[in-house]
Amino acid sequence: MKSKMTARQRQMIMLLLDSSEEITAAEIAGNIGVSVRTVHREMEDTEQILHDFGLALSRKSGKGIQVNGSEKGLEQLRIFLQEEKPAEYSGEERQLFELCSLLETEEPLKLFALAHTLKVTVATVSNDLDELEPWVHKFGLQLVRRRGYGVEIAGGEADKRRALSRLAAEHLDQSDLVSRVPRTGESIVFRKLLDAVGQGRFLTVESLLWDMEWSWTSELTENVYMELLLGLSVSVRRGEIGMVIRGTEDAVYSRKPELRNISGAEQFVKRLEEKLALKLPKAEIGYIAGLLDRAQESISSADFVYGDIGLMDTVYRLTEQVVKRTGIPFQGDRILREGLLEHIELAIRRIREGTRIRNPLLGLIRKDYQYLFRIIRDAVEELGLDLAVPDEEIAFLVMHFGASAERLNQLNHKVRAILVCASGLSSSRLLGERLRKEMPQLEIRGNASWYEAARISREDYDLIISTIDLPLEKDKYIKISPLLTAEEIDKLMRYIQNMTLTEKDSPAFPEHNQPSDVEAAADRIRSYRGLLDEIEGLIERFRCGPLDNEGTDLPDTIRKMLDKLHGSGVIDAPEILLEKLLERERMASQVIPDTGLALFHTRSSHVQMSSLTAYRLKRPLVLDGHTEVGTVLLMLAPRKLSKESLEVLSEISAMLLDSELVHLLEERPEPEIRSYLSAGLLRFFENKK
Structure with a gap:
């Protein structure tokens, strides 16, 4: 029996069939109006559909993806695409829509209304809810279902906000949240989630937060900064639809001694209300103060040993196991050690919390770094951790070790570049090393987050390279995909050449602004x-x-x-x-x-x-x-x-x-x-x- 496909999977397959040569995930994403992350997420189910016709996907590093198989299989697939009516939504999309709908209302929803919107049966929605119940419980919430009453998610407002923030972390890219222009072609499911987390107010919240000029915000890691912004954005959205933190003014200010940022929260809420013509109850001040406190506390918890000494021991033993298997002197790379400490602490927390882990580059890493992937999987097993480490996390570790392997052979560079990558520290380092390898004249001055990139002085770099849309003018940066295809290398090379020629003839960047060898030596x-x-x-x-x-x-x-x-x-x-x-x-x-x-x-x-x-x-x-x-x-x-x-x-x-x-x-x-x-x-x- 042939697998049922969604409209999106149908679009992806048709693009692959219509292409005479390899096509990148970034090109697929651009054509159907979704993120690269979404393309990779859909790829596994798409491969199963192709497998039903005796076809397979081949991936070539630096080129992209192509469908391979017999002419008979290709012809059968084309006929199937013409005759088959695709499912409107995948099971994952349906459940996401159902969760957002339930979290966005305080009234019970009728199952038939959800079924009608999603174009499925009531029984399908009921089965979806059965699967969602354990997930809802993890946040201290209850899925209440009664005949004739409907279904609702019952629980505290703060817990509902945590659930929404987790949905955003699992299903959205950073670029989805910071892009000024929403992507077109997305389903109502994607739009539903963006609306539920206040994406329309995200950059306004970010601007107001930065205007507070608190010194500690600049010390936050990118992940913590994004979590804080998301928490604030969700709070604004909930306030706009009347779903607020309940409590009295006395209750809020009785907690004042334990809330370090209560005064700052008061000022921030006042600015929010003025900017957005919004009125929030006093209890929201205490909630927002708690968000600010948790973010600020993350700085002090990120101590010089990056957590407990047991974590350092885990990183040390993992590195030694990989050194033993490869002969590469990874133990001498302090950037690798620091990156592993930061990543593994978060990875262990994700696994223990049961967070759904996604790595959009898993397929590519398995293919291009097959040898290293197997070695690191064996090395992790050798550690004897009381955890089931998924392949997605192994792939993240491969990124760290792959970046280190290339870093050990890095060259001297001349063009100063800032790299912005949405997939996290490991992927940005790996991409940085690949860029250096392909273009020796590039000097990657640092891996910046999207919010840092918007504020870096123009004197400190020649070029911003980003894998996501930035809230900057298009001529201020160049966007590439994390896969760095041959076409993108050519595009980047031409961009650098044009930029170099322009700057050579332009007085816009006088000689004294460029860091000299003397200044570098002084530093x-x-x-x-x-x-x-x-x-x-x-x-x-x-x-x-x-x-x-x-x-x-x-x-x-x-x-x-x-x-x-x-x-x-x-x-x-x-x-x-x-x-x-x-x-x-x-x-x-x-x-x-x-x-x-x-x-x-x-x-x-x-x-x-x-x-x-x-x-x-x-x-x-x-x-x-x-x-x-x-x-x-x-x-x-x-x-x-x-x-x-x-x-x-x-x-x-x-x-x-x-x-x-x-x-x-x-x-x-x-x-x-x-x-x-x-x-x-x-x-x-x-x-x-």
């Missing part, structure tokens, strides 16, 4: 000085000694450590730091795996200078449920930390995975430990040059 010297100053200060301030913690629990033990530092000029508020350190311990184990050593660490405005101290306890503490810890290493750093300081502290964290350093900290005298740290950090500094 390096300043960076080296910063590294040496941080290393020297940490080594000089390092102390290791006994601590009498007889008869005390963990909080009192840490309090004793902080008391030793108080008055030294390192810290000024021990009690605040104590709470931050205990909070981190509650979030994740601080015990270094397979040792009796624990690392407690935090960053705070109450730390005046970086500090590293070790304490040998008179009475071991039992942490992580059963592990006896006899030595505690305390690492503190100021809230505002230079890039060089961050690198040094991260390097020390990595050194703790060395059994020799652990042995020294647990048993040897302070001078020996200081010498070992000095030698390790000196090697780190010399490798930076």
